[in-house]
Amino acid sequence: MRITVYFGTGGVGKTSVAAATALARARAGLKCLVLTTDPALRLRTALRLEDSTKEQLVLRDPGSGGELWAALLDVRATLEEAVRATARPGEVDRILQHPIFGSIADSLSGMTELMAVERIDQLRRHGFEEIVVDTPPTRHALEILDKPVLFAELAGSHWVRLIGRTYKFVESTGMLALGRKTLDVYSRVEAMLGSTLVRQVLDFYSIFLPVAEGYATRAQKTVAMLKDPAITEFRMVTNPQKALRDVGFFWDALHQRGFRLSQALVNRVWKPGPALPEGEGLARSVVEWYLDVQRDQSQRIAQLREAFPRAPEVRLIGELDRDVDGLEALQMLVAHGVDPGPKQD
Numbered sequence: 082m083r084i085t086v087y088f089g090t091g092g093v094g095k096t097s098v099a100a101a102t103a104l105a106r107a108r109a110g111l112k113c114l115v116l117t118t119d120p121a122l123r124l125r126t127a128l129r130l131e132d133s134t135k136e137q138l139v140l141r142d143p144g145s146g147g148e149l150w151a152a153l154l155d156v157r158a159t160l161e162e163a164v165r166a167t168a169r170p171g172e173v174d175r176i177l178q179h180p181i182f183g184s185i186a187d188s189l190s191g192m193t194e195l196m197a198v199e200r201i202d203q204l205r206r207h208g209f210e211e212i213v214v215d216t217p218p219t220r221h222a223l224e225i226l227d228k229p230v231l232f233a234e235l236a237g238s239h240w241v242r243l244i245g246r247t248y249k250f251v252e253s254t255g256m257l258a259l260g261r262k263t264l265d266v267y268s269r270v271e272a273m274l275g276s277t278l279v280r281q282v283l284d285f286y287s288i289f290l291p292v293a294e295g296y297a298t299r300a301q302k303t304v305a306m307l308k309d310p311a312i313t314e315f316r317m318v319t320n321p322q323k324a325l326r327d328v329g330f331f332w333d334a335l336h337q338r339g340f341r342l343s344q345a346l347v348n349r350v351w352k353p354g355p356a357l358p359e360g361e362g363l364a365r366s367v368v369e370w371y372l373d374v375q376r377d378q379s380q381r382i383a384q385l386r387e388a389f390p391r392a393p394e395v396r397l398i399g400e401l402d403r404d405v406d407g408l409e410a411l412q413m414l415v416a417h418g419v420d421p422g423p424k425q426d
């Protein structure tokens with residue numbers, strides 16, 4: 082199995098490019114799934130994701146026999162499946178119907194990255210050859226890699242397991258009844274990870290101990306797959322205006338974690354403009370403006386290539402004259418060369 086992960090800031094076309102990449106691979110004969118987070122309504126409809134959290138078959142390519150599937154990253158549904166897969170028989174319903182499960186599952190927005198990794202593992206077991214991941218918009222773009230590692234480290238540590246078991250009790254007593262020593266341990270974890278994450282992790286952990294232990298084991302395996310360049314490729318999407326800054330950021334951030342950014346897709350690049358019309362007037366002003374913007378884009382792309390002469394590979398995707406709202410538009414992105422195919426080793 083191979084995984085392609087797309088990073089990028091919001092609104093640059095990440096979801097569109099990820100879906101188009103999956104389509105290109107389905108057309109090439111592979112059973113490919115795009116795991117997406119926030120598709121615009123019409124794209125969501127085109128990908129059959131209106132009201133379902135299960136993976137959906139979008140199309141089967143008659144020529145190649147490939148399949149395009151799509152799934153929405155739904156934190157709650159992913160967690161429920163994890164409970165079903167891991168909890169002791171007989172306890173699944175008790176957990177799922179527990180009022181605390183309801184309130185936790187609803188406040189799990191901070192768990193998106195943890196659940197993205199869990200979802201990749203679920204999908205891997207469902208037999209997809211290729212998974213294209215459209216990463217969730219987060220404060221810190223690379224939390225999809227960082228949080229599961231932290232979680233697994235936390236879950237593996239003896240004193241955190243103890244704290245996990247006692248956390249609910251400690252919380253309900255306001256921590257005041259505790260001795261200095263225990264409080265020290267809490268504040269050390271908080272200093273390491275920030276209090277919000279610690280609360281989320283410990284809260285989750287204290288209720289779903291078996292589920293969380295299972296999760297941590299799977300997360301470690303999945304993150305190991307994400308770290309294996311033979312399996313996983315990291316790409317990013319940006320636009321001409323943001324390209325230099327974005328590529329610099331993601332290149333460094335991935336590099337610090339020991340990963341390599343293989344491609345930077347500069348999306349929404351304008352085509353060369355028409356010739357300037359004769360005379361004065363509105364038509365001429367509009368064309369002048371278009372040429373100005375287009376020239377500025379070309380300069381920025383040239384600067385990007387100069388700043389990153391060898392890697393990542395810079396690829397340009399043209400601006401479509403329509404919204405990316407369905408399969409036809411995705412096919413146009415494919416025709417623009419969105420995906421040169423999975424990386425060959």
Ligand SMILES: Nc1ncnc2c1ncn2[C@@H]1O[C@H](COP(=O)(O)OP(=O)(O)O)[C@@H](O)[C@H]1O
Pocket residue numbers: 089090091092093094095096097098120121348349398399400401402403404405406
């Ligand atoms: N190459 C393109 N040409 C024209 N419109 C595009 C292109 N790529 C993306 N868009 C449009 O840009 C908007 C944001 O795209 P989306 O894929 O949702 O971005 P992101 O996932 O990064 O937030 C959407 O309205 C989409 O239709």
Ligand SMILES: [Mg+2]
Pocket residue numbers: 092095096097118119120215
């Ligand atoms: Mg998106």
